[in-house]
Amino acid sequence: MVKIGLEIHCQLTKLKSKLFCSCKADYREFEPNMNICPICSGIPGSLPLLNQNAVEKATTIAMALNCEIPEKIAFFRKNYFYPDLPKNFQITQLNAYGDTSIGSRGKISINNKEIRIRRIQLEEDPGRLIYEGATERTKITLVDYNRAGTPLVEIVTEPDFENPGEVRIFLNVLSDLLENLGVSDPGLEGAMRADANVSIEGGVKVEIKNIGSFHDLEKAVHFEITRQQSLHERKIEIIQETRHWDDRRKITVSSRSKEEEGEYRYFLESDIPWVNIRSDTKDQLKTTMPENISSKKERYISKYNIAPQVADILASDKYYSELFEKSHSENDAKDIANLITTDLMGLVDTREKRDSSKLLATHLSELVDAIAKKRITRTSAKDILQDMIKTGNSLSVILEKSDLNQISNHDELSKIISDVLLNEENAANEARLKPETINFLVGKVMQKTKGKADPIITLEILKEKLGI
Amino acid sequence: MDLRLSALNYVTSIKNGDFTVEEFIEKTLERIKDVDEKVHAFLQVSDTALENANKIDRRIKSNDKIGKFYGMPISVKDNMCVEGTITTCASKVLENFIAPYTGTAVSRLEFDDAIIIGKTNLDEFAMGLSTEFSAYGPSRNPWNTDFVPGGSSGGSAVSVSANECIASLGSDTGGSIRNPASFCSVVGLKPTYGLVSRYGLISYANSIEQIGPMTRTVEDSAFLLNSISGVDSNDNTTVEKSHHDYLQNIDAGISGKTIGIVSEMTNSDGVSTEVMNATNNSIKTFEKLGANCEEMSLGSVPYAVAAYYTITSTEAGSNLARYDNIRYGYDFDSEGFEFNSYISKARKKLGPEVTRRMILGGFVPSAGYAGKYFLKALKVKSKLTAEINNAFKKFDFLISPTVPIQPFKFGEKIEDPVSFMLIDFNTVTANLTGKPAISVPYENSNGLPIGIQIMANSFEENKLFQAAYALEKTVDLPEVPL
Numbered sequence: 007m008v009k010i011g012l013e014i015h016c017q018l019t020k021l022k023s024k025l026f027c028s029c030k031a032d033y034r035e036f037e038p039n040m041n042i043c044p045i046c047s048g049i050p051g052s053l054p055l056l057n058q059n060a061v062e063k064a065t066t067i068a069m070a071l072n073c074e075i076p077e078k079i080a081f082f083r084k085n086y087f088y089p090d091l092p093k094n095f096q097i098t099q100l101n102a103y104g105d106t107s108i109g110s111r112g113k114i115s116i117n118n119k120e121i122r123i124r125r126i127q128l129e130e131d132p133g134r135l136i137y138e139g140a141t142e143r144t145k146i147t148l149v150d151y152n153r154a155g156t157p158l159v160e161i162v163t164e165p166d167f168e169n170p171g172e173v174r175i176f177l178n179v180l181s182d183l184l185e186n187l188g189v190s191d192p193g194l195e196g197a198m199r200a201d202a203n204v205s206i207e208g209g210v211k212v213e214i215k216n217i218g219s220f221h222d223l224e225k226a227v228h229f230e231i232t233r234q235q236s237l238h239e240r241k242i243e244i245i246q247e248t249r250h251w252d253d254r255r256k257i258t259v260s261s262r263s264k265e266e267e268g269e270y271r272y273f274l275e276s277d278i279p280w281v282n283i284r285s286d287t288k289d290q291l292k293t294t295m296p297e298n299i300s301s302k303k304e305r306y307i308s309k310y311n312i313a314p315q316v317a318d319i320l321a322s323d324k325y326y327s328e329l330f331e332k333s334h335s336e337n338d339a340k341d342i343a344n345l346i347t348t349d350l351m352g353l354v355d356t357r358e359k360r361d362s363s364k365l366l367a368t369h370l371s372e373l374v375d376a377i378a379k380k381r382i383t384r385t386s387a388k389d390i391l392q393d394m395i396k397t398g399n400s401l402s403v404i405l406e407k408s409d410l411n412q413i414s415n416h417d418e419l420s421k422i423i424s425d426v427l428l429n430e431e432n433a434a435n436e437a438r439l440k441p442e443t444i445n446f447l448v449g450k451v452m453q454k455t456k457g458k459a460d461p462i463i464t465l466e467i468l469k470e471k472l473g474i
Numbered sequence: 475m476d477l478r479l480s481a482l483n484y485v486t487s488i489k490n491g492d493f494t495v496e497e498f499i500e501k502t503l504e505r506i507k508d509v510d511e512k513v514h515a516f517l518q519v520s521d522t523a524l525e526n527a528n529k530i531d532r533r534i535k536s537n538d539k540i541g542k543f544y545g546m547p548i549s550v551k552d553n554m555c556v557e558g559t560i561t562t563c564a565s566k567v568l569e570n571f572i573a574p575y576t577g578t579a580v581s582r583l584e585f586d587d588a589i590i591i592g593k594t595n596l597d598e599f600a601m602g603l604s605t606e607f608s609a610y611g612p613s614r615n616p617w618n619t620d621f622v623p624g625g626s627s628g629g630s631a632v633s634v635s636a637n638e639c640i641a642s643l644g645s646d647t648g649g650s651i652r653n654p655a656s657f658c659s660v661v662g663l664k665p666t667y668g669l670v671s672r673y674g675l676i677s678y679a680n681s682i683e684q685i686g687p688m689t690r691t692v693e694d695s696a697f698l699l700n701s702i703s704g705v706d707s708n709d710n711t712t713v714e715k716s717h718h719d720y721l722q723n724i725d726a727g728i729s730g731k732t733i734g735i736v737s738e739m740t741n742s743d744g745v746s747t748e749v750m751n752a753t754n755n756s757i758k759t760f761e762k763l764g765a766n767c768e769e770m771s772l773g774s775v776p777y778a779v780a781a782y783y784t785i786t787s788t789e790a791g792s793n794l795a796r797y798d799n800i801r802y803g804y805d806f807d808s809e810g811f812e813f814n815s816y817i818s819k820a821r822k823k824l825g826p827e828v829t830r831r832m833i834l835g836g837f838v839p840s841a842g843y844a845g846k847y848f849l850k851a852l853k854v855k856s857k858l859t860a861e862i863n864n865a866f867k868k869f870d871f872l873i874s875p876t877v878p879i880q881p882f883k884f885g886e887k888i889e890d891p892v893s894f895m896l897i898d899f900n901t902v903t904a905n906l907t908g909k910p911a912i913s914v915p916y917e918n919s920n921g922l923p924i925g926i927q928i929m930a931n932s933f934e935e936n937k938l939f940q941a942a943y944a945l946e947k948t949v950d951l952p953e954v955p956l
Contacts, residue, residue: 044575048796050568050676051555051577053709085792087817094795149800271839273788273848276681279710 008231010173011165013201015158016184017131018063019191024155025130026054026097033152034194038136046155048092053277056081060157061108061281063189064128066291067159068109070187070298071123078282079128080106081275089147090133092154097275098129108159108283114183116175122164131156153196165203165211170227173202177220182322186299193357204230206238210246214258217251226251230258302327310339316347325360326350332367341374349388353395364398365391372401381405382412385457413458416467419451422459423467426450434472441474477505477637478953481546481694484640488534488544495534495545499527499589502547506592506638509956513614513623515632517552517562519592526589541587542701548583549633549642552593553600554685555674556580563676564608565598566823567797570804577674578709579643579685579702586701591639594629598825599794600645600678602626603653603897606888607827615658616956617922621881624657626650630688631658636956640690641698645675647683648782649877649901652913655688656876656925659915659951661942662688663695664901666932667908668713670699671706677793679786682905692914692943696720699935717936726940729764731870733757733941738775739874739900749875752917752924756873759948765941770865770872774858775903779895781858782902783831784838784851791835794828797821830891859907866931871941874900876913876927880920900927910935914942918951 021031027045030036044052061079068075082100099107112123133154135147161180167173177200181192192198200223205211214230217223234244249258297305299321306317320326326346334342350370354360373390376382382390382405393404413419427434430450437444444465451464475493488495503523510516530545550556553563555573562568580590597607605612605628613628615621616636623632627644631654634642644651646664655662663686670685677683687698697720704715739745740753757767797803799820824832838847865872878899887894904911909932913925926945930938 047801049574050561050563050571050796051573051575051674053673053680053711055708055710083792085795087795087798089798089800092796092801094798095792269840271788271791271836271841271844273792273839274681277709277711 007207008168009165009205010167010169010227011203012161012163012167012173012176013203014161014163014177014180015131015199016161016190016192017194017197018060018157018159018189019194019197020189021057021059021063021157023057025057025060025128025157026155029155031156033156036152038148038150039152041152042154046092047151048094054097054275056278056281057157060128061283062287062291063157064108064126064159065283065288066187066295067161067184067189068112068126069288069292069295070183071109071112071114071126071161073109073112073123073126074105075109075283075288076105076107078106078280079108080280081128081278082272083275085271086269088132089149090135090151090154092133092151096130096132097278098160099127100272101125102272106280114176114179116172116179119166119172121166121176124162124164125160126162127160129158129160130154131158165205170224170231173227174220174224177223181220182299182324185324186296186322186327188296188324202227202230204234206231206234206244209234209238209244212244212246213248214251215248215261216253218253222251222253222256225256226258229256233258306339306343310334310343312340312343316343319347319351325354329365329367329370333370335371338371338374338378341378342370345370345374345387345391349391353392359395363395365395366398369394369401376401380412380460383457383459383461385452386412389457412460413455416463419459419463420467420471422454423451423464423471426454427471437468438472438474444468444472444474475501477501478690479640480691481543481640481689481697482691484546485542485544495527495530495589496524499523499545499547499591502591502639509616509636510638512619512956513616513632513636513638514611515594515613515629515636515638516549516592517564517595517610517629518560520590523547523589523591530587530589541585542697543583543586543588545587545589546641547591547639548588548698549592549594549630549639550580550590551596551600551627551630551642551644553596553645553676553678554580554643555676556590556593559593561593561676562610563599564596564605564610565825565828566609567803567821569609571802573674575674578671578706580674582702583643583698588701592633594627594633594642596629596650597626598828599676599790600626600647600650600683601790601827601831603649603894604882604884604887605629605654606884607825609825612884615881615922616954617659617881617918620883621922622657622884624654624877624881626654627662627688628654628658631655631660631662634658634660634688634690635954637954641694642688643685643698643702644688645683645685646901646905647679647786648898648905651686651688652876652901652911652925652927653897655913656915656927657881657923659918659923659925659954660688660690661692661695661915661946662686662913662925663699663935663938664904664911665699665703665935666910667905668711669703669715669910669933669935671702671709671712673706673708677789679789680793681785681789682908692912692939692946693721693724695912695942696724696935696939713933716933720936720939723936724939724943727763728760728870728941728944731765731941732868733760733765733767734770734865734869734872735767736775736872736874736900737769737771738773739878739903740769742878742899744878744896744899745875746879748880748919749878749924752919753873753875753926756916756926756945759945760873763944763948767873768869770869772858772861772865772872772903774854774861775899777854778858778902778906779899781851781854782898782906783834783895784847785855785906787831787834788839788848789835790828790831791839794824794832797824855906858903862903862907862909862929863931870930870937872929874927876900876925880922880924904929908932910938912938912942914945915951916945916949921955923951
């Protein structure tokens with residue numbers, strides 16, 4: 007049986023400041039080394055100052071993953087040399103001398119299967135090495151410490167996955183969960199990274215590191231299983247080792263360097279006193295914790311009679327569910343849900359599109375209301391949505407500007423339809439014989455009115471004029 | 475004008491208008507010029523001191539509110555960051571490191587209108603007890619320049635003892651304030667862990683070290699502690715202090731108090747005859763002052779030095795790992811650069827003692843050896859702490875000689891690291907247990923000083939000062955012959 011375990015690193019991007027100083031947790035907007043201070047750049051004499059909000063966020067994650075949370079947590083130093091690490095040690099957590107990490111022994115369900123969480127720890131991200139501009143002749147590596155000290159949680163699972171598909175589902179569920187909790191924005195570049203360990207029946211554990219995206223993780227795991235199985239079939243011994251994912255060649259390669267071997271000389275970080283996780287703090291975090299995805303989905307189905315697959319999309323995506331929550335009323339919930347999942351989804355499917363979108367929740371309720379009152383057609387709703395996203399204008403402004411009001415005036419439509427029938431004599435004759443072909447004529451009317459004709463009235467007039 | 479003023483007398487003189495701040499600073503700078511060639515207390519002397527003195531004089535003239543130090547010259551050990559100054563830790567590795575900020579203890583002194591007169595010499599990264607490991611040459615004992623001044627805060631002790639300033643800030647990881655205080659006949663306090671902020675103190679063994687005052691008198695020690703102690707938002711290990719004025723009731727006496735004489739520190743083979751005699755005399759004095767002295771035992775003390783070096787090497791190995799020549803350091807030829815040889819190249823400028831401890835620090839906490847060394851050392855630490863906490867249920871104070879021996883000659887001990895380490899025998903317990911300890915000058919034998927160490931329970935510095943003050947009032951010591 008194949009066994010796969012994961013180590014997921016998730017940046018707490020929703021925090022204002024880094025884990026041990028007041029520099030910005032969101033380092034992405036800065037020029038290199040412009041988001042640093044004596045603490046996060048490891049200047050001699052500086053001391054780490056623990057960000058209490060980070061402890062709260064990590065506690066929330068541990069609770070959401072059903073972990074046991076100790077009464078007191080401690081921090082440890084993981085000592086190793088690497089140029090992106092300003093102090094040459096990373097402040098992290100460890101469970102070697104009793105449970106002192108923020109969470110232990112949790113679990114989470116995916117597709118009716120339980121995945122056990124071994125441990126959750128709060129730690130700092132290192133800086134970044136940049137090889138840009140390096141050539142064969144000038145081997146230059148640049149160091150950017152802007153990211154150094156960014157708060158991370160590391161989530162370590164038990165080896166409970168049996169195939170790459172389960173890994174993918176788990177990562178989707180986890181990333182939705184973290185986004186829903188309001189602790190992280192998994193869509194940000196580098197906000198979520200994962201390492202995997204893979205073993206096949208009777209084999210040893212092989213770690214895969216350096217995997218750039220979740221998409222590649224699935225590929226890397228798949229590759230590694232295949233590699234191990236083919237070694238096994240040829241009776242070649244599988245070595246317990248760390249392998250790197252080669253992004254270009256899409257294979258894993260053995261990391262030969264000693265730097266990966268784990269001599270970390272862990273010991274207690276005494277510059278940070280032990281932190282009490284008080285039970286009243288936990289209670290308070292529990293009450294302010296956002297509703298979880300599955301109960302949200304359940305509520306959408308039972309309360310509003312929304313189709314399960316629609317409810318699933320709405321509930322797992324924080325952006326959609328927030329829009330939905332803000333825009334719907336008792337009566338139009340189902341229509342708004344459908345508007346989001348059929349018309350809006352394609353328009354705001356990437357982070358960039360969402361960031362630049364000017365759409366407001368009120369826009370959606372206006373739209374649904376106008377459709378119900380037949381002021382606009384379902385067809386033009388998508389164009390109007392596009393306009394709203396781009397300009398942020400209200401429905402009335404858009405209608406005034408672009409003349410998208412539905413044509414439901416009987417006389418006006420009748421005139422237009424007469425013209426259409428004159429030009430489409432063959433189609434009219436065919437429709438008289440085969441009434442199901444009438445949709446072609448409806449389409450022609452829509453074309454002529456740029457989609458503004460009321461489809462039901464159009465149909466009525468057409469039938470009347472054709473005598474069917 | 476007498477440069478040998480106590481801090482409190484200096485303040486009175488300035489308030490009385492006996493002399494101006496500028497006059498005193500000028501004279502101090504002259505003194506440094508005269509004697510520092512012989513004693514080498516300073517690695518760097520301030521070039522803005524006179525200007526700052528002048529500013530304070532003008533504020534005094536216009537009746538502005540003046541901080542309690544009134545422009546008093548205070549020196550600072552060169553392992554504390556002072557913005558804009560080179561802060562070397564007496565190491566070649568940091569010879570070009572300009573601190574971008576001022577640490578809390580120093581900025582509190584400056585806030586109270588002290589003038590930081592210069593940065594003092596130390597053993598490289600505060601590892602040593604003679605200043606012989608300074609990369610910039612040792613300091614010399616003003617009582618006899620053939621002898622070491624103690625360390626690692628040797629430069630600070632010398633600067634006070636040789637009248638080159640009125641007070642100094644040192645740091646104490648295993649006795650680095652008290653040892654040179656004892657060797658140079660000044661008062662040295664290692665406060666309770668957490669009482670003084672370490673922000674800006676370049677870490678050597680961060681779980682046990684503290685900044686503390688080195689002064690001429692016990693009152694001056696309390697006076698400085700008033701300024702530098704208390705909770706600091708830049709150091710999460712600091713705590714709110716329970717006493718706001720350590721000078722208050724400092725003369726309360728110790729009548730009726732109980733004093734434990736730590737037998738492991740007082741009656742061991744390592745204690746010299748002169749030191750033994752001085753200690754016995756001090757016990758008689760304490761009894762005359764109305765205290766009840768009684769010999770007692772702290773059973774883990776014989777293991778404390780081994781535990782101390784194991785723990786401090788582990789932490790040093792981590793704290794000093796950042797000196798990898800990437801962010802600051804010196805140029806070296808990158809020809810033949812290879813990842814694994816990089817660190818040995820980058821560290822080649824570290825001196826012998828630091829190198830020794832870095833190697834030890836790479837070994838004792840490593841997988842497979844941590845159980846035998848580092849974790850065992852932590853056990854000694856917690857056992858010793860339990861023992862001393864228990865002792866303070868019965869005793870108000872614990873006493874011993876500060877150092878088992880008197881100052882030694884240069885080169886005398888340096889070849890034998892283990893006997894060198896044992897000189898810390900009496901001082902490391904206060905660090906491992908977090909307790910406050912003070913060294914008070916008590917005798918002078920063969921022209922060289924001897925100090926007595928008093929320890930008290932955590933955050934009982936006020937009581938500690940009362941005992942130290944009472945003892946100090948009974949002694950009459952000679953003037954430094956320099």
